[in-house]
Amino acid sequence: MSVEITFPIEFIVQGTPVSLQVKRPESRAAWKARVRQASALVLPEGHFSSERSISVTLFYFPVAEMPGDVDNIVKPVLDALSKHVYNDDRQVERVWVQKFEPGKVFEFDGPSETLSEALAGEKPLLFVRLGDDPSEGLT
Amino acid sequence: MSSSSSSREEAVLETLLPQLEAEGFEVFVHPSGAMLPIFLDTYRPDAIALKRDRKVAIEVTSPTTASRKKVEYLSKLFSEHADWELRIVYAPPRTSDEIIPVASAEVIEEHLARIEHAFEVMGPASAVLTAWAVFEAAARSLIPIDLERPQTPARLLETLASNGYVTPDEAVMLRLLGQIRNGIAHGRLDIMPTREQVEGLIDVTRTLLRLD
Numbered sequence: 001m002s003v004e005i006t007f008p009i010e011f012i013v014q015g016t017p018v019s020l021q022v023k024r025p026e027s028r029a030a031w032k033a034r035v036r037q038a039s040a041l042v043l044p045e046g047h048f049s050s051e052r053s054i055s056v057t058l059f060y061f062p063v064a065e066m067p068g069d070v071d072n073i074v075k076p077v078l079d080a081l082s083k084h085v086y087n088d089d090r091q092v093e094r095v096w097v098q099k100f101e102p103g104k105v106f107e108f109d110g111p112s113e114t115l116s117e118a119l120a121g122e123k124p125l126l127f128v129r130l131g132d133d134p135s136e137g138l139t
Numbered sequence: 140m141s142s143s144s145s146s147r148e149e150a151v152l153e154t155l156l157p158q159l160e161a162e163g164f165e166v167f168v169h170p171s172g173a174m175l176p177i178f179l180d181t182y183r184p185d186a187i188a189l190k191r192d193r194k195v196a197i198e199v200t201s202p203t204t205a206s207r208k209k210v211e212y213l214s215k216l217f218s219e220h221a222d223w224e225l226r227i228v229y230a231p232p233r234t235s236d237e238i239i240p241v242a243s244a245e246v247i248e249e250h251l252a253r254i255e256h257a258f259e260v261m262g263p264a265s266a267v268l269t270a271w272a273v274f275e276a277a278a279r280s281l282i283p284i285d286l287e288r289p290q291t292p293a294r295l296l297e298t299l300a301s302n303g304y305v306t307p308d309e310a311v312m313l314r315l316l317g318q319i320r321n322g323i324a325h326g327r328l329d330i331m332p333t334r335e336q337v338e339g340l341i342d343v344t345r346t347l348l349r350l351d
Contacts, residue, residue: 015300015307022303023281023350030306063314064293067285068301124297 003044005085007052007132010114013038016124017060019072032080039085039128049087055094055136057129061118062101070099077128085130093134148199151230152186155197164188164195178220182213188226195224201231238287242276244348250276251341263331264323270340271320277347278304292317304350309343316340 018031058073060066074097082089100106111119118127152168159166167174168186175183184196198213200206210227217225250273258266271292278299279286285298296317300310316339319332 014311016297016310017301018303018307019301024303024306024346027300027303027306030308031303034307062297064291064297066301067294067298072301 003047005043005047005050007050008129008136009039009042009085010112010127010129011038011042012114012118012121013126013128014122014124015126016062017073017126018076019068020075028076031076035077035080035126035128036084039081043085049083050085050091050132051087052091052132053134054086054092055131055134056092056096057127057131058095058097059115059118059127060097060099061121061123061125061127062099063123065101066099070097073097073126077126081130094136096137147201147230148185151199151228152197155186155228159188163190164193165190176220176223178216182216193224194222195226197226197228199228199230201229237289239279239289241280241283244280247273247277247280247344247348251344254337254341258334258337263334263337264328266337267316267320267332267340268324270337270344271317274340274344274347277344281347281350292321299347304347305343309339312336312339313343 013035015031015034018028020028022028056074056078058077060070060073074095078089078092078095086092108115108119112129114129115127118125156166156168166186166188170184170187172183174187179196185199186197188195188197196213196217198210200210213225213227217223250269254261254266254270254273261269275286275290275295278290278295281304282298282302286295290298292314296305296310296313299305299313300307305313316332316336319330319336322330
């Protein structure tokens with residue numbers, strides 16, 4: 001039975017996010033496959049790609065200082081979720097991407113179960129949250 | 140001058156310029172020879188600052204043997220010419236780690252071949268320490284600027300994985316081996332890599348060499 005996705009969804013992808021520009025295309029393909037596999041764990045079987053507006057939260061927890069820019073994380077993840085969670089990248093109205101490097105202190109008020117799992121989990125990992133409310137967090 | 144010391148020099152000069160200009164100086168970064176007095180000969184200051192009654196040559200320096208000799212030479216040179224002042228800006232890098240030169244592909248290959256044939260003789264601990272050193276050398280040959288200083292295994296893998304030089308699955312394998320390598324390097328002799336793990340590291344190193 002095909003069903004609509006109920007947002008928000010949250011999941012964790014283990015490993016270091018791969019940038020868009022890479023010398024080994026198989027690395028990017030493998031990373032995208034990881035993202036899709038991780039999302040499949042929280043999506044209903046036989047789901048449709050959503051046509052709703054999408055907001056994306058990407059929290060990366062590296063084990064060492066990130067050498068590149070944090071925005072390099074975004075495009076491969078959005079590509080991996082396109083035609084899977086949503087029909088087209090253009091539905092994404094907001095992306096919040098942040099890195100949490102070792103040696104820095106951050107506070108999380110009331111983290112969700114999945115975010116709590118990410119905070120406690122073995123690093124590196126990427127926490128992903130997809131919502132259908134682009135105004136989420138604005139007020 | 141390495142790219143990192145050059146960029147540090149530029150950063151230091153950028154912080155100095157507003158102050159000098161506020162003091163009424165006109166500042167010229169990397170001045171041409173035509174702007175300099177003859178007594179400087181081939182020496183080019185990093186910047187000069189000029190106003191009506193003062194002429195200042197600015198040299199950004201760091202704690203290296205070459206820098207020390209240069210400062211000694213310049214101090215003597217300027218002491219003989221009172222119309223010019225020498226301002227030394229001491230800007231040590233945040234890390235004292237030496238820059239490591241890039242090894243040639245031939246040298247890396249030579250070391251790889253030794254590891255493959257010497258695992259039994261050297262033992263797994265020596266093999267993984269050497270193999271990781273060769274792996275880091277191969278990575279440095281691909282990304283010389285980012286990896287010009289000694290790398291922790293964690294940072295090395297973060298750099299390689301985020302740039303896609305290693306696949307996510309290879310990164311998982313290497314991360315585990317990096318922990319073993321670190322433990323052995325710091326005296327943990329109760330953990331040893333398997334031959335398959337060291338061979339996996341060699342395989343990835345060869346892949347990096349093919350990407351060069």
